[in-house]
Amino acid sequence: MLKTPYDYNIYHDFIESYLPSGFLNIDSNDPIMRKLESLMEINDQMLIVMDLTQTKIIYTSKRSIEMVGIKPAENDPLKMMSKVHPEDLHRFGLGRSKLLDLDKDLFIAKKGAALLSTNIRMLKPDQEYADLLFQCYMFYSPIPHKSVYYLQVNTNIDWFKMHRDTFHYYVGDDVSLFAYPNDELLNMCHHLTPREFEIIKLVSSGLTSEEIADKIFLSVHTVNTHRRNILEKTGKGHISDVIFSLKDQGLL
Numbered sequence: 001m002l003k004t005p006y007d008y009n010i011y012h013d014f015i016e017s018y019l020p021s022g023f024l025n026i027d028s029n030d031p032i033m034r035k036l037e038s039l040m041e042i043n044d045q046m047l048i049v050m051d052l053t054q055t056k057i058i059y060t061s062k063r064s065i066e067m068v069g070i071k072p073a074e075n076d077p078l079k080m081m082s083k084v085h086p087e088d089l090h091r092f093g094l095g096r097s098k099l100l101d102l103d104k105d106l107f108i109a110k111k112g113a114a115l116l117s118t119n120i121r122m123l124k125p126d127q128e129y130a131d132l133l134f135q136c137y138m139f140y141s142p143i144p145h146k147s148v149y150y151l152q153v154n155t156n157i158d159w160f161k162m163h164r165d166t167f168h169y170y171v172g173d174d175v176s177l178f179a180y181p182n183d184e185l186l187n188m189c190h191h192l193t194p195r196e197f198e199i200i201k202l203v204s205s206g207l208t209s210e211e212i213a214d215k216i217f218l219s220v221h222t223v224n225t226h227r228r229n230i231l232e233k234t235g236k237g238h239i240s241d242v243i244f245s246l247k248d249q250g251l252l
Helices: 009-021 032-044 062-069 076-084 086-109 194-206 209-216 219-233 239-249
Strands: 045-051 058-059 113-123 129-141 147-156 169-170
Touching: 009 032, 009 129, 009 147, 045 062, 045 194, 062 209, 076 219, 086 113, 086 169, 169 209, 169 239, 194 209, 194 219, 194 239, 209 219, 219 239
Parallel strands: none
Antiparallel strands: 045 058, 045 147, 113 129, 113 169, 129 147
């Protein structure tokens, strides 16, 4: 486990202090910031604040240099994307699209909050990859102007041994899950294998089992076995239900 589990209410204190200014001119000598920076240092974490409606990064904590080799003043979405492991890049892109969908929903409703949480492998300055938990907490605010703001807490979770072919994922309005990562939180996983995801994508494109088998060089029997396993793992009655659910979650 990490060294000092702590109460994420400090992030809400941070929001209360800096939301009126739109998170501009954050004071590193502010007691809240000193405490927050200390906790993030101990626990190998960093913080990004963004005006999601304007797709503009407002603030990046200084630990971004140590964790992903990006200077806070130079951070932007493309630089973050450049650090993503190639095998996680597609899911990272889907996550960004889902964030924009949530932004739209919150902005139209003019109220509420949402959370997207997942793990992504990111390149460190030493050119090794670390498994980082992305906890993306977003909320609508009418001040200082109407917008959806976004706090992204990244935590190195190399200490947690994710099961092979699984990844942590949550998207929804249970913002109580915006909390210090523990085993229970991180075990909220998708257990579909890359091959199963591939077959789901091909089914969603309109291919039959026979056409899928021909395309990815498997027998029809093997494709149908994968399809049965997908339904068993997801608890769905039909593959179309799986496709709808994954699209709704931003995973397809």
